[in-house]
Amino acid sequence: MEYKIIPSVCSYCGTGCGVLFKVMNGRLVGTLPNKTHPVNEGGLCIKGWNLHEYVNSFLRLTSPLVKVKGRFHKATWDEAIQVAADHFTSIVEKYGPDSVGVLVSAKMTNEENFLAQKFARAVIGTNNVDHCARL
């Protein structure tokens, strides 16, 4: 029996409530509020209480997908990354870096946003970076 309680932060809105993930034998089984957290002081809303449910959803993507002739096929990471890299490279060569846009996400971490915009600016070479702060 392995049972862990991992402190984390709710990813459902900008409030940033402290949550505790309940992990049993490597599976996320529930969410509790962090009772001593400065933001939420032990409370959560209906979304926060059910934070683990979307993580465990059977609808989650479990593999990268590549569309061939209008249908998705499961691919390995190496294949999928290569397909994407080839497309970006050829489009940048043909139309220039400003023909590519990158939408970063208000739902991923700071580190990932940092890398995503770094990817756009340093790898592609464009400032066409935006996210849904307006929405």
Add this chain to the structure above:
Amino acid sequence: MREQIRSWLESGEMDAFLGFKEVEGHPIPHLFSKANLAELEGLIVNAPRYPLETLVAEMLQSQPGMKLGVLGDETTRRALNVLSIWNQVSPESVRVIDPDQFAPEEKGARKVFRVSEPGPVKLERGIDNRLGVDAIQALDGDDRVRRWMYEFQKCIKCYGCRNICPVCFCKECSLEHQDLISTGTVLTEVPIFHLVRAVHMAGRCIDCGMCEQACPADIPLRLLYRKVNSIVMELFDYENGLSSDQPPLSVLGEKVVLELKPIH
């Protein structure tokens, strides 16, 4: 206390012990086991109450027959009794370790959860969470209903009171029954949402107070359920967590001892 738990874990008398560990200044529930005995040094007892009983039930359902220790007190024992009456845990699998049984130098002071001072508006329109059942009963009926409805209206429908409750375990919950309580609006139906929950607390609530602590709107739920407990005590002579029978509203009973209430 640490030594005692260490020896239990080492001897196999206990497969694991559920207590608290300090993580970056926060007491976080933690499962200590033989595999990580060194972690016992970080065991702390001064923590706000978490529903450890629920974790215990989850673990035992996943691995029946496991022998568990859990940091707790009288309330924990009562919660486990209720769960065992409802066949959620087998009592012989769990041992409650009360830090009060040990010498004071071995344990930290139990931190009482912050009770916020009610503001003047709450005193005027709502209900002071610190009040007792009698103080509410001293109010006249109209005033009582107005105050309760004020409190219930603040509900943001997080279901936190139910989710954190150590004795709430039903897979299907009446609060989510769409024919009973309408869904889809943040102002839940007042007062049925809270009264349905109160009805379900009859014969169960062990007065741990976690519902109220989890309530983002500070509704005096503990007070409401205390009244439920006292009704159950007065009418049925049943004390949740101490009586070992099925709760009175779940069984028919052998005879009728109650009298009808007259109209006037």
Add this chain to the structure above:
Amino acid sequence: MKAEPFEPKILAFFCNWCTYGAADLAGVSRLQYPPNVRPIRVMCSATVSPHHVLRAFQSGADGVLVGGCHVGDCHYIYGNYMTIKRIRFLQELLEFVGLGERLHLEWISSAEAQKFVQVVTEFTLKIKELGPSPLTVLSKGLPAMALSSPPPRENARAAVG
């Protein structure tokens, strides 16, 4: 503005085997009783869950009346053992949140048409005295409810003490 006289809405759950029969008998015997009661026939008063009673109040009932067989006469032997537990419990709980006395339970056998009339009449009278359910009153004025008519000062102090 002079309001119309208050006619309470009373929801009644009557056991098929006794109280409903009493109501029937009362009708056949042309006994007069107030028309405020909306009866629902149930197979046993024990099928009336606290949820049903609460739902009735939530939906705007001013009073709820439950009628069952006398103890010992239950068609299902022990059904009404449950009824009285539930209703007594609920009566106390409703009292605590200020809705007390609007829920009533009575044992009425199918022969007791007179008692049926008497209970319905007395209960209707009582609800008339109590006035409309505070829930319906409050729900009409909901937006400003939290602010309207703060309770008298003495009460506020009593609440603190």
Add this chain to the structure above:
Amino acid sequence: MTNSIGEIEDAACVFIIGSNTTACHPLIARRVYKAKEKGAKLIIADPRRIQLSRFADLSVTHRLGSDTALLNGMMHVILRNGWHDLGYIEKRTEGFDELSKTVEAYTPDRVEAITGVAAGDIERMAELYARNRPAAILYTMGITQHATGVDNVKSCANLAMLCGNVGVPSSGVNPLRGQNNVQGACDMGGLPNVLPGYQPVTDPNVIDTFSKAWGKALPNKIGMTIPEMITAIGDGRLKALYVIGENPKMSEPDRIHLDHALKKLDFLLAQDLFLSETAQVADVVFAASSVAEKDGTFTNTERRCLRINKAIEPIGNSLPDWEIICRLSTAMGYPMEYENPEAIFEEVRRLAPRLYGGMTYARLGIDGLMWPCPTIDHPGTPYVHKDAFARGKGKFHAIEYLAPVEGPDEEYPFFLTTGRMFCHYHTGTMTRVSPHLDAEQKRGYVDIHPSDAERIGVKNGDMLLISSRRGQIEAPARIRDNVNPGTLFAPMHFGGRPANVLTSSKAFDPIVKIPEFKVSAVKVEKLVEG
């Protein structure tokens, strides 16, 4: 937010405009309840009657899109009565004269005509706000999602500065950010005009620093925003789009127009947890990991940088977003190698030192730190603009009221506004799959006022056809008096009944390009009985 969440509790007045706080930020609403119970005055201005309205000292429902007029009206009353803080204005602000000249024309009577709020209520709002200090303003998308979004925000700032309510504890201008890391995405340079730490791409020194750090010459031309990108796709200027954790097909206005545009792309790469509406039309989809499956940091609405911790291994064959980006970048000939997110965070610290310089994973702990936190011994900043504004003096902007781009007319007689509900989040990809949340509300709906419903003969649950100039959706009616007569409300979360079919992409703020989600003109027909 200029101030922190906890400070709201101690405000003497809380003014909420354009935010349904209990539904969208429930744990911030907790602080509003507390403030109210401690005796704070609560003012709500919202086109809908929201839950908090019942606890308000004054609650007004102004016409959609009339926020600037309402705020100008309040300022007019404040100035006329001399309730403004002259000392503060002289010491810390500029542009006061223009402002006072502009708001002079916004007499309560005129504002009543524009907003539908009684003149007496405007007077009372002004009095409650100005005479109970400190006063905090809370707003959300109800202020910003307008063609006059920037004007609305500036008007809020004007009002706050007029009464000396910026740079003071428990006061301020507090936008409640909708998504968990909007703040962080902005901080990290997820915008076309700034690099991490809000350093402009047009500043040669900035470009120089970052070019050196990243070993690559960087572009210094401001890029395109999302609406501009969509236009550019239509024109054939934008050929490829990399969409990470977003669902523009649901979140962008004028869905039908957008659908056509996306088809023109040569290459669409989506990275998501689910096969969202957008991912379904992508060429390649990367399976990303959720919040529980990775380490990292989020920055919440009060600028507090908080750590998330990996609880479980990534589900299936998914990968955390940072690993995917590293691998993609490496495959394109720019090796990105980081041992873990902490290594990335160290780079953030170095490159955005003014905001994040003093933060380390060890220091963040569970409580987090609020930026600006420039040095390792800096305690973080609960409220900003303490002694001086970031730009030196706070600037008043004289704002004239502009009507929304689209108003009801003969053909489309109803106002439509959109927003969130309490149990769903954004485009619903994360909440519609959650059994407990889905149980609360399974399908889209439209709120309609009883009087309107009666006029067109609609009962609760009847299917309605709502059409705008862009398109039409079908949705069941929910009869509620929390909307004003003549106004409809549709939640934004439901893929089967996408409210963004109706909204306009032509109406957006000229400066920040935010679409006018909150106001569209529609007509309503009854389809079938429910």
